[in-house]
Amino acid sequence: MTPLEETTFFGYLRWIPALPLIGFLINIFSARGETGHGRASKVHWIACLAPFGSFLIALLSFSRLLELAPEARRLTDTVFTWIAAGDFTANLSFSMDPLSAVMTLVVTGVGFLIHVYSVGYMHGDRAYARYFAYLNLFMAMMLLLVLGDNLLLLFLGWEGVGLCSYFLIGFWYEDPEKAYAGLKAFVVNRIGDFGFLLGIFLLFWSLGQKGIWTIDFHTIQAHASLLSPTVITAICLLLFMGAMGKSAQFPLHVWLPDAMAGPTPVSALIHAATMVTAGVYMVARMHFLYVTSDFAMQWVAWFGAFTALFAATIGICQNDIKKVLAYSTVSQLGYMFVGVGVGAYAAGIFHLMTHAFFKALLFLGAGSVMHAVSGETNIQKMGGLRSKMPWTFGTFLIATLAIAGFPPFSGFFSKDEILWQAYASGHGSTALWAVLWIGAAITSFYMFRLTFLTFFTKPRDHHLHDHAHESPSVMTIPLALLAVGAAVAGFLGIPDSWGLGHNLFEGFLEPVFGKPHPGGHFSHSTEALFVGLSVAAGLAGLILAWVFYVRSRDIPVRLARSFPLVYRILLNKYYVDEIYDFLFVRPIRVLSEKIFWKILDAGIVDDGMVNGTARFFQGAARLLRRIQAGDVQSYGFAMIVGVLAIVGFMLLQ
Amino acid sequence: MTHESLVLSIILFAIGVIGFLVRRNAIVVLMSVELMLNACNLAFVAVSRQLMDMTGHIYAFMVMTVAAAEAAVALAIVVLIFRTRGAVNLDQINIMKG
Numbered sequence: 001m002t003p004l005e006e007t008t009f010f011g012y013l014r015w016i017p018a019l020p021l022i023g024f025l026i027n028i029f030s031a032r033g034e035t036g037h038g039r040a041s042k043v044h045w046i047a048c049l050a051p052f053g054s055f056l057i058a059l060l061s062f063s064r065l066l067e068l069a070p071e072a073r074r075l076t077d078t079v080f081t082w083i084a085a086g087d088f089t090a091n092l093s094f095s096m097d098p099l100s101a102v103m104t105l106v107v108t109g110v111g112f113l114i115h116v117y118s119v120g121y122m123h124g125d126r127a128y129a130r131y132f133a134y135l136n137l138f139m140a141m142m143l144l145l146v147l148g149d150n151l152l153l154l155f156l157g158w159e160g161v162g163l164c165s166y167f168l169i170g171f172w173y174e175d176p177e178k179a180y181a182g183l184k185a186f187v188v189n190r191i192g193d194f195g196f197l198l199g200i201f202l203l204f205w206s207l208g209q210k211g212i213w214t215i216d217f218h219t220i221q222a223h224a225s226l227l228s229p230t231v232i233t234a235i236c237l238l239l240f241m242g243a244m245g246k247s248a249q250f251p252l253h254v255w256l257p258d259a260m261a262g263p264t265p266v267s268a269l270i271h272a273a274t275m276v277t278a279g280v281y282m283v284a285r286m287h288f289l290y291v292t293s294d295f296a297m298q299w300v301a302w303f304g305a306f307t308a309l310f311a312a313t314i315g316i317c318q319n320d321i322k323k324v325l326a327y328s329t330v331s332q333l334g335y336m337f338v339g340v341g342v343g344a345y346a347a348g349i350f351h352l353m354t355h356a357f358f359k360a361l362l363f364l365g366a367g368s369v370m371h372a373v374s375g376e377t378n379i380q381k382m383g384g385l386r387s388k389m390p391w392t393f394g395t396f397l398i399a400t401l402a403i404a405g406f407p408p409f410s411g412f413f414s415k416d417e418i419l420w421q422a423y424a425s426g427h428g429s430t431a432l433w434a435v436l437w438i439g440a441a442i443t444s445f446y447m448f449r450l451t452f453l454t455f456f457t458k459p460r461d462h463h464l465h466d467h468a469h470e471s472p473s474v475m476t477i478p479l480a481l482l483a484v485g486a487a488v489a490g491f492l493g494i495p496d497s498w499g500l501g502h503n504l505f506e507g508f509l510e511p512v513f514g515k516p517h518p519g520g521h522f523s524h525s526t527e528a529l530f531v532g533l534s535v536a537a538g539l540a541g542l543i544l545a546w547v548f549y550v551r552s553r554d555i556p557v558r559l560a561r562s563f564p565l566v567y568r569i570l571l572n573k574y575y576v577d578e579i580y581d582f583l584f585v586r587p588i589r590v591l592s593e594k595i596f597w598k599i600l601d602a603g604i605v606d607d608g609m610v611n612g613t614a615r616f617f618q619g620a621a622r623l624l625r626r627i628q629a630g631d632v633q634s635y636g637f638a639m640i641v642g643v644l645a646i647v648g649f650m651l652l653q
Numbered sequence: 654m655t656h657e658s659l660v661l662s663i664i665l666f667a668i669g670v671i672g673f674l675v676r677r678n679a680i681v682v683l684m685s686v687e688l689m690l691n692a693c694n695l696a697f698v699a700v701s702r703q704l705m706d707m708t709g710h711i712y713a714f715m716v717m718t719v720a721a722a723e724a725a726v727a728l729a730i731v732v733l734i735f736r737t738r739g740a741v742n743l744d745q746i747n748i749m750k751g
Contacts, residue, residue, distance in 0.1 A: 630749045631744065631747050632746075632749055633674055640670060
């Protein structure tokens with residue numbers, strides 16, 4: 001696999017991230033006073049047109065890309081040289097290869113729909129302009145991340161989206177709990193970014209030792225073979241640490257469920273469809289390093305698989321509609337990591353794309369439900385909303401079918417591809433497949449549990465149910481469009497073995513990733529058996545959920561009573577937050593308070609150095625003021641002594 | 654001749670310094686300052702004559718001018734202080750402090 005040498009200059013690329021940035025600048029500077037009711041329409045027109053413009057340019061670039069021969073599909077646009085030091089240069093330049101094209105289209109397309117939805121969802125919010133400004137800034141940063149053609153730009157975008165995530169989780173900062181959730185997301189991401197930065201430095205330095213000072217993806221790829229396998233493994237693991245933070249993989253997943261404190265469209269855009277997939281994108285982008293390190297691949301795949309199952313089991317017992325979806329996102333990101341971890345990069349990115357559709361749809365549907373029931377998020381209090389909000393229900397059901405892996409919805413194709421590759425790829429194994437398969441059954445179970453408890457059965461809270469209403473069309477139209485995506489996007493990736501021609505999606509990404517390496521030869525009937533098994537998993541989850549939550553509602557209660565320990569552990573999310581609190585948060589707090597604050601800061605810095613300086617001069621002054629008594633004759637005496645001293649000194653010389 | 658003049662000058666200067674430091678009456682202190690100035694004048698003139706150079710004479714005239722101006726201003730200040738504070742003793746007038 002050699003990197004593409006040919007590139008085509010395409011000067012419109014820079015406008016893809018620039019348009020949302022302009023939108024951000026306009027809105028943030030007109031957002032004074034936080035009220036903005038009168039200016040609301042101006043604000044959201046600017047905010048929505050910016051990503052729409054980016055989407056159109058992305059489509060234009062995509063069509064330009066398709067005109068080129070597959071192996072020459074790379075558009076570049078260098079704006080200026082950012083840093084130049086000796087041989088080393090870093091450009092502010094964008095490049096679009098098939099991988100970036102997929103990401104850009106997903107980010108701008110889904111992002112635009114979520115902007116439109118936000119117009120309805122955030123209607124009348126006190127800080128309407130600030131909200132849209134942050135959302136646009138996020139779009140700009142995310143597009144910088146996926147279009148930047150060197151690691152430095154990727155890192156800039158990476159930190160930028162993290163910052164916007166922090167702003168938007170703590171958007172309603174008057175509530176301390178929400179502000180704290182934003183802080184938690186930021187701090188946990190810092191831990192991952194620490195590893196990510198070390199990985200970048202190690203890569204930069206170890207290539208530099210070989211005489212190649214570069215951070216440009218293409219140059220790195222061309223010279224990756226110079227690095228020793230140990231160094232590559234170390235780089236891959238460090239970079240993956242960043243991905244674990246950003247993409248909420250165990251053990252750094254704790255921030256994502258809390259991030260649901262932000263407005264729901266934010267959860268859909270940042271914490272489901274785009275930002276959290278940045279880790280998967282990064283691993284796919286650095287695939288040329290990962291493929292050379294079997295250990296790193298195994299590591300990524302197994303962390304992904306563990307997270308997929310781990311988060312899915314938590315999802316079973318959560319009662320907050322957004323928390324269920326949050327754990328589902330963590331779990332689905334695990335699937336994507338298994339995809340890229342077993343070398344099936346196209347499958348991982350394919351799932352990333354379909355997931356962006358159906359998970360954004362699920363979150364927006366959840367937002368629509370919350371909008372209808374005046375902010376209630378507890379699914380135990382809902383029920384029977386099916387007839388009240390048909391559009392929301394219909395689209396939510398499509399998304400549920402997609403995530404549960406029912407054919408012909410998009411999730412079926414992408415998840416099935418990952419499951420198949422987890423078994424059949426050279427890096428895969430039966431154990432890996434089995435973990436994912438169980439995870440798939442659980443996914444189907446908790447998603448249908450959510451759907452049944454929300455939309456089916458009898459209403460459990462009549463007050464909520466009576467006031468429920470369908471959302472305005474500015475919200476339902478994005479839902480419908482996303483539902484179309486969630487339903488049909490899968491057809492882009494129909495496996496070769498179905499005999500319907502080449503897998504379009506895989507073929508499109510082939511210039512970037514090369515052909516996948518199968519671990520052996522498998523007959524079509526084996527593949528069909530696996531397809532059957534994964535559909536069976538989805539079906540099992542559906543039936544179980546129906547029995548538990550529609551037919552005989554007392555089963556889950558009895559189960560919880562007979563296995564109180566298991567139930568409590570799942571309800572409390574395996575006590576991970578509590579363990580972290582005990583292991584890290586509290587010791588650091590005690591250390592900070594008793595040593596860093598009371599002794600180091602208050603004792604040494606404040607009292608010792610700052611007040612000490614003042615005290616020294618006070619004391620010196622108290623001594624010296626005695627000689628300035630106002631007595632002219634003693635001044636005269638001092639003067640004469642001085643003159644005598646000087647004269648004496650000169651005579652002695 | 655020059656030698657004796659310089660010795661006299663030193664003696665006069667020393668008397669002036671001691672008077673400046675030990676006397677309390679502001680008028681006497683001023684007189685001591687004048688004494689020191691004139692001791693300097695004597696030294697200037699003596700050395701000037703020894704070297705046969707007129708510069709020292711000119712300096713002596715300049716010092717006299719400055720001394721006259723200084724005496725006028727200083728006596729005016731002393732009179733004013735006496736009017737406001739009712740004393741000319743320096744240990745009672747310790748107002749030169751921050």
